Each structure stands twice: as structure tokens, then as C-alpha cells.
Amino acid sequence: MKGMGMMPPHRRKPMSEINVVPYIDVMLVLLVIFMVTAPMMTQGVKVDLPETTSDPIQTDKDVESIVVSVDTNGAYYLEVGDQGSDPMALSELRAQVSKILSQRANSEVLVRGDEHVEYGTVVRLMAELQGAGASSIGLITDVPANDE
Template sequence: MKGPYSRGHKRKLSSEINVVPFIDVMLVLLVIFMITAPMMTQGVQVELPKVTSKPIDNPDDVTPLIVSLDDSGNYYIDMGSDEDKRSPVALDELGSKVAAIVAEKPKTPVLVKGAKTAPYGDVMGLMSTLQGAGVPNVGLISEPPNEG
């Protein structure tokens, strides 16, 4: 007679975990990451989109300071003067001139007018120089896309 407490032939419980499915999943993930990791570190050539944007509100009594960068890597400072009389300025000299202007008139908006083909490194160097000169905010000037 076998009751609920009898010591008959009981199956022994196994306390081991089957890790084979876990290893399979980890190997698949390893292969996926090995394939996709090189794609994440390389850049992709893209043409940046042209977008319309809302004009910046500018009070009438404040003339913005426009720092220009041409496609040859030359920097120019323009604060309402004739564009024909402008001459290129070195980047370190540009930083000291902008710092003096911003110290004199702290509310002066600073705008960057960069050529479409200007090297990205030159634009980043200009932005870093403006930040070092004490400019809190820098605006970027763009042209609206051609309609039609």
C-alpha cells in the first residue's frame, strides 16, 4: 500500500540549470554586435537638408555682430560696416575683438554666417573661439530653400 508519505521509487530532483539556450542567445548577440559595431563608428556622407526657419527677433537699437567664414577658411567680423572694406581676421585676433565688443555691449547678438562648403572643423573652431570670448549664445545664419 502506497500512501502519500511512502518511500517508493521517487524521481530525484535535479537542481542544475540548463544554460545551453542562454549560450546560444549570447553567441547570436555577440555576432550581431561584431557586425554592427564597425558601422556605428564610421561616418556617412550626407547632404544636409535646407529648412525654413523663423527669423530671430532683433530689437531696433541693437546691431548684431556677424562673424563670417568663407569656403577658403578666412574669418571676417561685420558690425554694420561696408562689406567691400572688410579684410580677413586671424582666429585668435577675432576672439579678442569679439570679447571686447561683447564686454562693451553684453546684449549684442552674435551670428555666424558660414559658407556651405566651409570645412566643419573650421566652423567648430570658430564656435569654440566665440565661446571662449564670452559669447553666451551664437545664432547661425541660413538662407531659405529655393521655392519652385
């Protein structure tokens, strides 16, 4: 009475494994695309940063940084996320930063100053940023070429 049961005699077991090879292929293609396009996405102002050894700033990945740059001629630039700006006056920069900080109070403010710009120019910029509502200001530097 083997054949009188309710189950068909040659039923296949369900497959409980997922084939992940196609997902790995897609991931590798995306990785190559991002590696090729990432250098093209960097934009900004040409600034020769002073070189120094320091610990990296601990940043919150969810918070967008406000980067203020000062070039060799003392011109100010504002970068928020991927958006850069044309050169602007210090008073206009303060107004823009104040607007941004009023909407996003937890944004961090970073200063990128050319190594050839006068010290007083960077100090005036930091005073204006503090007046605009920046509670803490970080300085961006380059790592020295010969790290000994």
C-alpha cells in the same frame, strides 16, 4: 445797433486744418531715394549660405549685431553694423569680439558660414566666440529656392 459791437462785422474764422499734401510729396521722394540707395549699401563677404527652412531669429532692433563670416577658404571676417573687416586669424577675431562684447554685453553674435566650409572650422569658430564671451550664437542661413 448792429454795427456798434466790439467785433468787426466781416471777420474770417481761423483755419484749423493742416494741408498735408506737401508732406506726402516729400515722403514719397524720400521713399524713392531710399529704395534706390538701399541695394548699394549692402556690402560683405561672398558666402554661399546653406539653404534650410527655419523660423527667423527674433532680434532687438536697438541692439547692433556682430556678424562673423567664414568663406569657402576658411578665412574669418568680422562685421559690426556697417563696418566690415579684412580676413583675420581666429585668435585676432576672438580678441576683437571680446573687446566689442565688453563694451556692449547685450550684442547678439551671428555666424554666416559658407556651405562648402568644413564643419570643424565652424565649430572651432563657435568655441572661440563662446570663449570671447558670447552667451548665445545664431546661425544665418538662406531660404531654399523651391520652398515646397
